[in-house]
Amino acid sequence: RKEVEQDPGPFNVPEGATVAFNCTYSNSASQSFFWYRQDCRKEPKLLMSVYSSGNEDGRFTAQLNRASQYISLLIRDSKLSDSATYLCVVNILGNQGGKLIFGQGTELSVKP
Amino acid sequence: DVKVTQSSRYLVKRTGEKVFLECVQDMDHENMFWYRQDPGLGLRLIYFSYDVKMKEKGDIPEGYSVSREKKERFSLILESASTNQTSMYLCASSDWGQGGETQYFGPGTRLLVL
Numbered sequence: 144r145k146e147v148e149q150d151p152g153p154f155n156v157p158e159g160a161t162v163a164f165n166c167t168y169s170n171s172a173s174q175s176f177f178w179y180r181q182d183c184r185k186e187p188k189l190l191m192s193v194y195s196s197g198n199e200d201g202r203f204t205a206q207l208n209r210a211s212q213y214i215s216l217l218i219r220d221s222k223l224s225d226s227a228t229y230l231c232v233v234n235i236l237g238n239q240g241g242k243l244i245f246g247q248g249t250e251l252s253v254k255p
Numbered sequence: 256d257v258k259v260t261q262s263s264r265y266l267v268k269r270t271g272e273k274v275f276l277e278c279v280q281d282m283d284h285e286n287m288f289w290y291r292q293d294p295g296l297g298l299r300l301i302y303f304s305y306d307v308k309m310k311e312k313g314d315i316p317e318g319y320s321v322s323r324e325k326k327e328r329f330s331l332i333l334e335s336a337s338t339n340q341t342s343m344y345l346c347a348s349s350d351w352g353q354g355g356e357t358q359y360f361g362p363g364t365r366l367l368v369l
Contacts, residue, residue: 234356242303245290
């Protein structure tokens with residue numbers, strides 16, 4: 144079983160749609176959680192951290208359920224510029240220089 | 256802004272060649288990482304380093320070695336390149352922060368081994 148699992152997609156949605164990505168992780172000792180975004184042929188960049196209480200950044204909402212070992216990302220009012228691959232990332236060590244484990248990524252394509 | 260640079264964007268090498276991939280970061284970060292990214296497999300950690308002259312094996316270190324002689328520079332070495340090492344190689348750096356860490360990636364090096 145992979146340590147971090149995501150639906151690879153692709154998710155093809157029209158502009159303005161709401162889309163949700165899910166991610167599960169297997170290591171219950173995981174300390175911190177993130178969503179990264181990777182544009183085609185570019186490097187990954189941090190989109191947002193995920194906190195137990197849930198957090199929102201504009202059109203993006205991230206949720207964490209530690210009991211179910213489940214992370215989600217909700218994008219409201221999708222824009223063409225949201226087209227990218229979204230990587231679910233888990234830090235399995237809580238100490239200096241924690242090692243990040245990346246999911247395969249979920250591809251999103253927003254169409255006009 | 257954090258800047259992570261990699262020596263080459265594209266590289267073509269022949270089987271058996273020794274290959275050096277260089278990574279430099281300008282934010283005085285202590286931690287540096289080398290990943291490879293392949294379709295369907297995502298990012299996989301090859302080696303990482305928490306300090307100068309320190310290195311730790313990641314998940315797939317076989318066929319690779321690393322060098323960290325200076326804090327800002329982390330080199331990945333393919334001792335004898337093979338065709339299964341054709342991949343996108345990504346370097347990242349980070350510092351410790353509250354709640355975990357953010358890794359900053361370089362633009363990547365696409366390596367083709369013939």
